[in-house]
Amino acid sequence: MSEELLQFAPFSSAVDAGFWYQLTKKKLDIFKLDDSPVEICGFYAVNSSLTLPPVANIDYSAFDENINIPPGNLPLKGILINTNTLEDFKSKDKKALLQSVGQKIWEAIVNGTALDNPLTLQSVLCLTFADLKKYHYYYWFAFPALMFPNSTVCKETKKINDFLPSNEIAQFLSSYDLLASSSKALFLVFRDGSGCSVFDLKKYETLKKKDGKILLGFTDPSRFGNHPGWPLRNALTLITYHWGQQQSVWDIVCFREYTKDGKRFCDKSIVISVEIKPGDIPTECPDIVGWEKNKSKLAPRKVDMSQSMNPEKLADAAVDLNLKLMRWRLSPDLQLETIKSTRCLLFGAGTLGCNVARCLMGWGVHKITFIDNGNVSYSNPVRQTLFEFADCLEGGKPKAVAAAEALKRIFPGVESKGQVLNVPMPGHAVPENMLDQVHSDIKLIEELIDSHDVIFLLTDTRESRWLPSLISASKEKIVVNAALGFDTFLVMRHGFRQFSDASGDNQPSSSLDENYDLGCYFCNDVVAPGNSVADRTLDQQCTVTRPGISYVAAGIAVELMVSILQHPKKALAPAAIKEPNSSTNDDYSTQLGIVPHQIRGFLYTFQNSILLSKSYNKCTACSLKVIEEYRKNGSDFVVKAMNSSQYLEDITGLSKLMENITGDEVLVFSDDDDDY
Numbered sequence: 176m177s178e179e180l181l182q183f184a185p186f187s188s189a190v191d192a193g194f195w196y197q198l199t200k201k202k203l204d205i206f207k208l209d210d211s212p213v214e215i216c217g218f219y220a221v222n223s224s225l226t227l228p229p230v231a232n233i234d235y236s237a238f239d240e241n242i243n244i245p246p247g248n249l250p251l252k253g254i255l256i257n258t259n260t261l262e263d264f265k266s267k268d269k270k271a272l273l274q275s276v277g278q279k280i281w282e283a284i285v286n287g288t289a290l291d292n293p294l295t296l297q298s299v300l301c302l303t304f305a306d307l308k309k310y311h312y313y314y315w316f317a318f319p320a321l322m323f324p325n326s327t328v329c330k331e332t333k334k335i336n337d338f339l340p341s342n343e344i345a346q347f348l349s350s351y352d353l354l355a356s357s358s359k360a361l362f363l364v365f366r367d368g369s370g371c372s373v374f375d376l377k378k379y380e381t382l383k384k385k386d387g388k389i390l391l392g393f394t395d396p397s398r399f400g401n402h403p404g405w406p407l408r409n410a411l412t413l414i415t416y417h418w419g420q421q422q423s424v425w426d427i428v429c430f431r432e433y434t435k436d437g438k439r440f441c442d443k444s445i446v447i448s449v450e451i452k453p454g455d456i457p458t459e460c461p462d463i464v465g466w467e468k469n470k471s472k473l474a475p476r477k478v479d480m481s482q483s484m485n486p487e488k489l490a491d492a493a494v495d496l497n498l499k500l501m502r503w504r505l506s507p508d509l510q511l512e513t514i515k516s517t518r519c520l521l522f523g524a525g526t527l528g529c530n531v532a533r534c535l536m537g538w539g540v541h542k543i544t545f546i547d548n549g550n551v552s553y554s555n556p557v558r559q560t561l562f563e564f565a566d567c568l569e570g571g572k573p574k575a576v577a578a579a580e581a582l583k584r585i586f587p588g589v590e591s592k593g594q595v596l597n598v599p600m601p602g603h604a605v606p607e608n609m610l611d612q613v614h615s616d617i618k619l620i621e622e623l624i625d626s627h628d629v630i631f632l633l634t635d636t637r638e639s640r641w642l643p644s645l646i647s648a649s650k651e652k653i654v655v656n657a658a659l660g661f662d663t664f665l666v667m668r669h670g671f672r673q674f675s676d677a678s679g680d681n682q683p684s685s686s687l688d689e690n691y692d693l694g695c696y697f698c699n700d701v702v703a704p705g706n707s708v709a710d711r712t713l714d715q716q717c718t719v720t721r722p723g724i725s726y727v728a729a730g731i732a733v734e735l736m737v738s739i740l741q742h743p744k745k746a747l748a749p750a751a752i753k754e755p756n757s758s759t760n761d762d763y764s765t766q767l768g769i770v771p772h773q774i775r776g777f778l779y780t781f782q783n784s785i786l787l788s789k790s791y792n793k794c795t796a797c798s799l800k801v802i803e804e805y806r807k808n809g810s811d812f813v814v815k816a817m818n819s820s821q822y823l824e825d826i827t828g829l830s831k832l833m834e835n836i837t838g839d840e841v842l843v844f845s846d847d848d849d850d851y
Contacts, residue, residue: 178330181327181328181447182402183397183403183404184399185229185318185405185468186219186405187228187229188231188316188467189231193236194235195480196484198255198303199307199484201257202257210258212255212256213256214255215237215252215254215255215299216239216250216251216253217232217252218232218242218249218251219232223433224433224443229397231251231318232248233301249294249359251298251299252297253298253301254276254299256272256302257304261304261313264302264304264475269302273317273319273465274462276317276319280295280298281460281461284321284409284412284413285416291377292357293360293410294360296361296409297409298319300319302314302475309479310479310481311478311481313476313477315466315474315476316467317465317467320405320465321409321412321461321462321463322462324411326452327452328452329401329448329449330448331447331448332401332446333447334444335445338426343366344371346372347372350371350372351373351392351430353373354375358375358376360394362375362391364391365385365389367386367387379418390426393410395407395444397429400445401445403447407427407429412461415451415456423450423451424449424450425448426448428444428446429447431443431444487588494539495511506766510741513740514540516541517740518627518629519736520544520623520624521545521546521631522546522547522598522639523546523547523631524545524546524561524575525547526720526725527657527659527725527728529561529578530560531631531657531733532578533729534734536585536586538733538737542589544623545575545593545594546575547574547593548595548597550574551571551572552567575595579591579593597616598634598639598642599642600636600641600642601705602706605817613814613817614814620642624647624652628652628653629653631654631732633732638707641697641704644669645796645797648695648797651672653669653736653739655669656668657731658696659720661720661724663775664724664727665775666732667696667774668746668770669695670695670797692790694790696796697797698788698791698796698797699788700794701829701833702824703821703823704795705820724776728776731776739770742765742770744762748765750771751764752785752787753785771785772786773785773787793829794827795827801826
């Protein structure tokens with residue numbers, strides 16, 4: 176071919192949507208009104224068989240300090256300047272910005288830094304304005320290139336297969352693979368009688384003394400036949416400045432590789448012969464070019480991300496990111512997906528229910544269902560954090576429904592539902608005309624418990640916790656119980672047993688080591704739960720607690736659930752009562768700490784006690800006898816217990832036990848005396 180001026184294929188920017196998301200977060204949380212330059216890093220592909228211009232990729236990782244460059248790519252570092260107004264974006268002195276970045280490249284050439292690390296020859300400059308009200312982003316990329324030498328004559332272009340014999344190509348590839356990553360951007364190729372080898376730029380003076388020929392090589396992102404990629408521009412400036420007086424004609428290996436069907440090819444590589452006419456070597460930084468064109472014109476670009484930057488999607492991503500930061504920085508083995516996918520059913524949408532739900536969302540839980548039969552009253556919103564004054568009007572919204580709606584307003588990504596439902600309770604007799612409704616309610620409760628993973632018991636009365644405790648034990652569900660006194664609280668997990676129906680007649684059996692066989696909320700009772708609200712006065716009808724108690728108890732209840740989920744044995748995790756010795760008791764803790772059975776808090780002394788109690792074989796809620804009767808008779812069994820709490824004492828053997836104990840030996844507790 177005839178001699179002609181060498182032309183270069185410029186970079187084209189490819190900006191991933193994740194970059195705009197990260198820029199938005201940085202602007203809101205870190206940059207704010209600071210428009211100082213910020214370091215970013217992209218990458219450009221060098222392993223491709225497609226005939227495309229060099230592509231500079233800028234994605235969500237651009238702001239990371241230690242970016243992981245994908246295989247087959249080289250890094251492209253630079254700066255971002257994010258302006259605060261569109262007018263500032265338009266009025267910025269683009270030439271001065273480009274010159275300032277180019278000056279650093281020139282300095283790297285002059286002081287030899289570029290010889291040590293050729294990656295310093297390539298840089299990216301990004302000027303942006305983020306309109307975060309509309310999610311419109313204005314941007315302009317530049318890839319600075321020094322205009323020196325002013326003209327480079329291309330004397331000849333050959334395919335690598337026509338320039339190097341096959342054995343030297345094999346030697347070239349083997350030697351190239353041994354280069355450090357930074358040196359692969361730009362390197363020397365040396366041919367002598369022994370073959371072809373690749374060296375760092377720093378070896379030039381050493382190679383010059385040998386009998387052979389020195390070529391320049393670079394990893395070329397361009398796939399255009401006779402046009403090398405943009406990185407060669409600054410490379411020519413480098414070799415002219417340092418070696419122009421010694422060598423004016425260069426053979427340049429534009430190395431282009433790709434893989435296909437698991438095999439490696441470099442047949443698209445070309446070797447161009449150029450003659451450099453530098454004239455006088457400059458003593459100061461030459462002019463700089465490199466602003467990216469938009470449709471053949473020097474102009475910025477605009478992208479509308481209003482659809483993909485939907486606030487609901489942003490909120491979901493933000494919740495995930497906050498939790499991932501915990502894992503990245505503090506707990507690398509944290510099982511976030513396990514927590515996120517956990518389905519939580521909350522019995523009670525009052526003070527505890529509201530606060531537990533808020534804390535669950537903080538952990539990324541996406542499915543939360545409330546069960547409650549009450550309406551929001553005027554006294555509720557100040558303590559029950561999911562309600563507001565409007566919910567109290569016209570008799571008040573149902574608490575379960577209002578709480579579920581509030582969660583969706585707070586975080587649209589949550590799947591929240593509210594079920595208005597009366598929970599059947601022992602000692603609360605059922606009128607004949609209500610039997611069908613009660614059977615229907617029991618069936619619905621069974622279905623709800625069956626479709627959730629963790630059951631929270633957060634109701635006002637003791638007896639309202641009995642049926643969900645029984646059903647959850649039968650269905651082998653994780654149960655977390657929280658209850659409040661005036662300045663005390665109890666948070667506990669119910670004991671968990673995996674039943675086997677070995678007898679084939681639905682008769683459960685279970686055996687556990689005593690270190691694992693933990694009690695439920697009712698295991699310490701010597702009487703069945705009864706109607707505790709029949710004779711309550713006004714002060715007894717209201718839950719009277721110090722306001723901060725519910726927040727503390729709710730937070731501990733959710734954290735207890737999370738700790739259970741992080742333990743290898745999940746609900747079967749043994750209960751710890753103190754910090755374990757990591758060398759001997761790994762079974763008692765997770766990366767988040769211990770997994771206790773009960774936490775009793777005392778605000779009066781600002782202390783918590785970690786307690787443990789065993790399951791009771793005569794428990795009215797979780798004993799094998801009660802579960803057996805429930806499995807056999809279902810809702811009919813529940814109705815019997817509702818009509819007479821004595822029935823539960825009879826089938827568990829508590830009645831017979833009490834007959835054999837003298838009055839002096841009995842310490843009687845009533846529901847009204849319960850601190851919780």
